[in-house]
Amino acid sequence: MTAKVPWYPNPDQATLLQQTVEAYRQGCHGVSGVVDTTHCLQQADLHTETYRPLWAPFGLRSQMAQSVIKTVMARYNSVLAHGHPWTRVPFTKPAFDLVCNRDDSLKAGAFSLNTLAGRVPIPFARQGMERVFDGTWQCGTAPLVHRHGRWFLPVPMTKDVAETDWAEIRQVVGLDFGINVLVTAYDSQGQTTFFPGRAVKVRRDHFKILRQTLQRRQTPSARRRLKRLGQRENRWMTDVNHQVSKALVVRYWGPDAIRPGGSDGDAGGHGAGPATGSVYVRVVVRFLADFASPLNWHGGGGRDCPPCTRSCHVIARGHGRFADFRGHRPAF
Template sequence: MQITITAKLKIHVTEEQKDLLAQTSHAYKTGCNYVSNIVYETKNLVQTKLHKMTYVELRSTFGLRSQMAQSVMKTVIASYRSAKENGHDWSLVKYKRPVYDLVWNRDYSLVGGMFSVNTLEGRVKVPYEMKGMEHFFDGSWSFGTAKLISKKGEFFLHIPMTKEVHDADLNEVRNVVGVDFGLNFLATTFDSKDQTVFSKVAISKISDVSIDVPLNLSNREEQLLLEDD
C-alpha cells in the first residue's frame, strides 16, 4: 500500500527572491479568483473547456506562465469539487490569501541540493532546511504537488511525499493508539489498553510533519480556517 506524508520544509530566500515569490503567489491567487468566477457562472468543471475560456486571459492579463495557468485551473476545480463533496453545492469559492500550487518537475525540482522554483520572472534556486527530513530524500519517496506557504515573512514548501510500504500484519499488532491534536497546546492519546495521555507540548513544535488521513479537512474548509487566523 501507499502512505502519504506532508513534509513541511522551510526554504531560505533572499529579499529579491522573497519579492518574486510574493508577486507570483499574488498573481496565482488573483488568477484563481478569476477562474473561480468563470466556474461559478458556467458551472463547468472540465479543464479542457476551462482552458479555452481562461488560458489566454491567465497568460496575458495575470502574467502567469504556461504551467502556472494550467495549475490555476486544477486548483480551482479541486476546490469546487471539495466544496460540493462537503455540501456546499456551487457556492462561490474565494481565495483571500496568497496561494501557489507547484507541480513536481515542472514548477519545482531539486537541482544541486537546492529547490528550483518557478516564478513569474523565471526560476530561482533556494536552499532548504533538511533537519529531521533527511529520510524523505533517500530515493524511496516520490514528490507530489507542493504548496508554497508564506508565514510571518518566511516561506515554506508543503510537499506530499508518497512511499510504497508493506501492508501491516494485523496478527502482529499489539496496541492501537489514537491521537487527537488540540488547536493550541494540547494533544491527547488513547490506546486499546484504555490508557490516556495528555501532552502540554505546543502543537507548533511537533507539527513539522503531518500525515494525510481520510478525515482531513477539505481544501475549502482548511482555507476558511486559515482566513480566520
C-alpha cells in the same frame, strides 16, 4: 506522509515569490469569475476559455496556468460536494500550488522553482530531510505557504512499502483524543496513559478572552498586540503538541507496534474530538500522526528530540505519573 520543508530565500527571491503568489491568486480569482458565469467545470472547456488570458494579464507561465484551472475546479467541486448552493468562490488569500518536477525540482542542493521571472534556485533546510530526498520517495502537488515572514513547502510524499506481517505484531496502541484529556493511550498490555489537558484548556480560554478584549478596542496598538498574541499562541501550541507526541514516541514507538488513532481507528485522526471547540484537538491529531511516522523519526540518543536535540517534557507539571516523560524544565 507530509514533509514540511522550510525555505530560505534571500530578499530578492522573497519579493519574487510574493509577486508570483499574488499573480497566481489573481489568476484563480479571474478563472473563478468565468466558472461562476458559465457554470462550466470541464477542464478542456475551461482551458479553451481561460488559458490564453492567463498568460497576458497575469503573466503566468504555462504550467502555472494549468494549475490555476485545476485549483479553481477543485475548490468548486469541494463546495458542491458538501451540499452548498452554487456561489462564486473568492480567492482572497495568497495561493500557489506547485506540481512536482514541473514547478519545482531538486537540483544541486536547492529547489529550482518556477516563478514569473523563470527558474530560481531556493535554498532549503536539509537537516532531517535526508530520507525524504534519497530518491525512493515520490512527491505530489504542494501549496507554497508564507506565514510570519517564513516560507514552507508541505510536500506530500509516497513510498511503496512491504506489506505488514501480522504475525510479527506484538504491540497494539489505541489513542483517543479529547479536550479535558488531550490523549488517552491504551496498549495491548492493558496499560493506560493519560495526558491531562485542563491546563491547556484554561490557557486557551485566557487567550480567547484577551483577543476579544483587544478586538473591541479597534486601535492600532491593539491590532499589533493581537498579531503578536496569535504568534505566541501558535508557538505555544506547537510546543505542547511536540511534548505529547514525543512522550508517545518514546513510550510506544517500535517496528512491531500498530497505532490506530482516534475513536474510529483512522491514523489520520478523522472524527477525533467533539464538533465544538475541536480545532486544537485536530491539531494534536495531525501533529501526532506526523511525528509518530517513520518519515519524521530520525533517531536520536536517549530522550532527546531528533529535530532539536533537546530533552522533552509533558504539558503539565505536578503529575507524578508523567515523571518518565518530563525533561529538565517545566512546560509552563
